[in-house]
Amino acid sequence: MPTHLTMAGTALKLQDGSIDAIDLVSTAIRKSRASRAVFISFVEWAHDAAVKSAHRRRSGVPLSRLDGIPFAVKDMIDVSGSRTTAGSITRIDSSPASRNAAVITAMRTMGMIPVGKTNLSEFAFSGLGLNPHFGTPTADFHAAAPRAPGGSSSGSAIAVQRGLVTAAIGTDTAGSIRVPAAFNGLVGFRASTGRYDMDGVHPLAVTLDSLGPLTRTVEDCALVDGAMRGRANLEACATPLEQVRFVVDSSLLDDPTLQPDVAWNVRSVVTRLRERGALVEERPVDALTRSREAIATPGWLGAIEAWSLLQPVVEGERGDQIDRRVRNRLLAAKGIDRHVEARIRALRAELMLDMQHELVDAVLVTPTVKHVAPSLAALEANDSLFAAINLETLSLTMPGSLLDMPGVAMPSGADRQGLPTSVLFSAQQGHDDRLLRVCLAVESALLTRPIQ
Incomplete structure (x- = not known):
């Protein structure tokens, strides 16, 4: 496979004039149109934006170092002139957005250019990334049968993995950035819920919905994060590992349902952090264990809020057009009463x-997902298997969402088949900047190289 440029590397080439925005955007769209099921639609004004960016560069007045860089947008986020489908055929006739979402506006002020809207699990309500309406995007590094891309931000992840763009943005309610990052050897950042302006982002579960970038490096994640907040010139500096304390949940690494190669690779990461001077504690984390138990019983807050939002669609005249797997998950939340929801919210506050x-x-250090990307064909053929694997896939990311912990999923290696494994670094709510600085240091220590 060809080596793909990082976003930071692309910015340097734009600066020295060896590439320009017009070529970047044209190439991204051409390759994206040829890549099955990755994009749902393309941004009509992207080429004009590239022409203006190239002119600014030639005139010596770029809006930022990121001016002219194309990126992909999950189709839950409004882009002016483009329809926001949320991956659902029930929204295929909706009107195009009249304006950009707030994060897109912020990125446009830095000169970044959205080239298209990426595919996803319908209504962003699955951790596996399958979509029967628009197809299921798949990575290009598998020699064997195709694997599930992870969801719900499947198209955003595959757009970066395939080198169609150097960065994409997605949403994350239960793991929808972290899981596809894990399955595809990428870096994915789920921010605390208050970090970005959510105006123009179509909701799934408003208490838990968050945003973040998918990229090939932590450095690129930090750059996109800054752009999403209108702060592209804010440089993130790595925190020396000697100043960082990590806590590894030992009970998770001893879980018999964790694939051995996943556990081995997390332990290898921990060993290298110790070698670089970090203080690492290995012990059970009671709040994490209790969060996992709370999600199993009495239920998942995200499902309750999703049902409240989507009930009119599910029970409406087009409800039978919804992906049956998504529809079944939504219907399962129908019977959860308000008293149970109140107890969940009270328990959430206590656990936080x-x-x-x-x-x-x-x-906090954990595996991102218990397993590598599962076989796509097996999931498509068996709804019961899909439901079981979907819950297992999300089981380690849902607690972080429940507790509103920012999390960075990073490649930890590969299993014996060559499929990516991932490690998740999480911090307390609102400690996003510190977490990114720590992960920059981790990336340097591990000499992480994206899987091609």
Whole structure:
């Protein structure tokens, strides 16, 4: 496979004039149109934006170092002139957005150019990334049968994995950035819910919905994060590992349902962090264990809120057009009463406080997903298998969403088949900047190289 440029590397080439925005955008769209099921639609004004960016560069007045860089947008996020389908055929006739979402506006002020709207699990309600309406995008590094791309931000991840763009943005309610990053050897950042302006982002579960970038490096993640907040010139500096305390949940690494290669690769990462001077504690994290139990019983807050939002669609005249697997998951939340929801919210507040007391200033280390990307054909053929694997896939990312912990999924290696494995670094709610600085140091320590 060809080596793909990082976004930071692309910015340097734009600066020295060896490439220009017009070529970048034209190439991205041409390759994207030829890549099955990755994009749902393309941005009509992207080429004009590239022409203006190239003119600014020639005139010596770029809007930022990122001016002219194309990126992909999950089709839950409004882009002016483009329809937002949320991956659902029920929205195929909706009107195009009249304006950009707030994060797109922020990125446009830096000169970045959205080239298209990427595919996803319908209504962003699955961790596996399958979509019967627009097809299922798949990575290009598998020699064997295709694997599930991870969801719900499947198209955003595959657009970066295939080198169609150097960065994409997605949403994450239960793991929808972190899981596809894990399955495809990428870096994915799920931010705390208050980090970005959510105006123009179509909701799934408003308490838990967040945004973030998918890229090939932590450095690129930090750059996109800054752009999404209108701060592209804010440089993120790595925190020396000697100043960082990590907590590894030992009970997770001993879980018999964790694939051995996933566990081995996380332990290898931990060993290398210790070698670089980091303080690493291995112990059970009670708040994490109790969060997982709370999600299993009495239920998932995200499903309750998703049902409240989508009930009119599911029970409406086009409800039978929804992906049956997504529809079944939504219907399963129909019977959860308000008293149960109130108990879940009260328990959530208690667990968030307990996690603060357990972690203090430490960074939590866990596997991102228990397993590598599963066989796509097997999931398409068996709804019961799909439901079971979907829950397993999300089981380690849902607690972070419940507790509103920012998380960075990073490649940890590969299994014996060559499929990517991933490690997840999480911090307390609102500690996003510190987490990114720590992960920059981790990336340097591990000499992470994206899987091609």
